[in-house]
Amino acid sequence: MARVQVAPLADIPNEVGLRLEIGEHRIAMFRVGDGIYAIGDRCSHAEASLAEGEVLDGEVECPRHGAAFSLADGDALTLPATVAVPVYKVDVEDDVVYLTIDEES
Numbered sequence: 294m295a296r297v298q299v300a301p302l303a304d305i306p307n308e309v310g311l312r313l314e315i316g317e318h319r320i321a322m323f324r325v326g327d328g329i330y331a332i333g334d335r336c337s338h339a340e341a342s343l344a345e346g347e348v349l350d351g352e353v354e355c356p357r358h359g360a361a362f363s364l365a366d367g368d369a370l371t372l373p374a375t376v377a378v379p380v381y382k383v384d385v386e387d388d389v390v391y392l393t394i395d396e397e398s
């Protein structure tokens with residue numbers, strides 16, 4: 294596991310995806326109110342970037358075919374996606390955002 298410093302909290306846009314590449318991980322980070330979420334950026338249906346999706350009610354809608362994914366647990370909530378995307382642990386310390394990456398995921 295690796296804990297990676299991402300950015301100052303103030304630099305994370307609200308309800309707009311931020312695409313990160315950390316090693317081999319492509320990650321979509323979202324800020325919704327006081328919550329920061331990080332899920333795999335590649336849609337499990339056909340690999341569109343979820344960071345480019347629209348955020349609504351704790352979900353992100355894939356910009357290509359419209360599948361919805363939970364920001365909290367990565368679950369695929371609507372078709373055509375049926376497989377969850379990875380979720381990354383996020384924490385904020387002294388107004389700086391960190392991600393924990395499990396090298397196995």
Ligand code: FES
Pocket residue numbers: 336337338339340341355356357358359360372373374
């Ligand atoms: S690529 Fe995301 S729903 Fe098809």
